[in-house]
Amino acid sequence: MDFHCHLDLYPDAKQIYTEALKRTEFVWLVTTSPKAYAATSRVLPATQKIFISPGLHPEIADKKHGELEMLLSQMNACTGVGEVGLDNSARYSQHFELQTHIFKSVVENAARLGGRVLSIHSRAAASRVLDILDANPGFGTAVLHWFTDSPSLLRRAARSGCWxxxxxxxxxxxxxxxxxxxxxxxxxxxxxxxxxxxxxGINVMPWEALSVALRLAEVWNISKEETSAVLNSNGLRLITLLTDQYS
Ligand SMILES: [Zn+2]
Incomplete structure (x- = not known):
């Protein structure tokens, strides 16, 4: 199972898509802009196994902010949203206020719609991300992807119910x-x-996501089998949230 994949952006996306259908149980294909979501949904159709969501990546907020209204309307029909979030690293911080406006609008809209599952980028910005989530109870479920912020912010996110x-x-x-x-x-x-x-130097493939179990087992101090079972049962719960809970 792969809960955050830019499958549409691999050089040979169609082939990876076909292979992913065979080799994975589930892929959450997150897009980086509303127009990319519309285009990708036509070329790589959503199936039982491949869930596709509209997003607006914070790294391209300055170029794509004009598509925010499109994203908000796409959210009516899609229970998952991503990739969205904030990036306050040196390279992207000059557009942080614009990113914040977009992300706040998305989270508020998710709450208005009765909840959505959000795949969230939070590089150097977890504190602001959590402020916005906490201010909008009822937004749904947050999945913080590739979290890199501080241990104390991670604990705060865990207390807030984040995945x-x-x-x-x-x-x-x-x-x-x-x-x-x-x-x-x-x-x-x-x-x-x-x-x-x-x-x-080689792209990680969707069917390689679960290989993370080996490394997680080391830091969690449990067996690889137990870790795989935990990831599997968590994955099934998140799929239920994505496909049933908010529809
Ligand atoms: Zn991503």
Missing amino acids: FSVGPAMMESANGRKLAALMPLDRVVSESDGPFAKMR
Whole structure:
């Protein structure tokens, strides 16, 4: 299962899609803009296994903010939203206020619609992300993808009920392993974040997401089998939230 994948952005997306249908149980295909969501849904149709959601990636907020209204209306018909969020790292901080406006609008809309499952980017911005989520009870379920902020913010997110999606590339860094060790075991799912995430220079594939179990087992101090079982049962619960809870 892969709960955060930019499947449409692999160079050979159609082939990866066909292979993913065979080799995975579930892929959450997150898009980076409302127009990309519309185009991707035509080329790579949603199926029982491949869930596609509209998003507006904070890294391109300055270029795509004109599509915000389109995203809000796409949210009517889709129970998942992503990739959305905030990025306050040096490279993207000049548009942080614009990103905040977009993300707030999305979270408020999710609450108005009775709840949505959000796949959230929070690089150097987890505190602001959590402020916005906490101010909008009823927004649904937050899945913080590839969390890189501080341990104290991770604990705050866990207390707020957030889920976490973790991939093999995140577990390559000491900081990633330290954070994963602190996550609530019943709210962690696997992700690839491919093709952005790479291992030794090669794109992580959707069917490789679950290989994260091996590294999680080390930091959680339980067996690989137990870890896989935990990820599996968490994944099934999140699929239910995505496909039943808010529809
Ligand atoms: Zn992503």
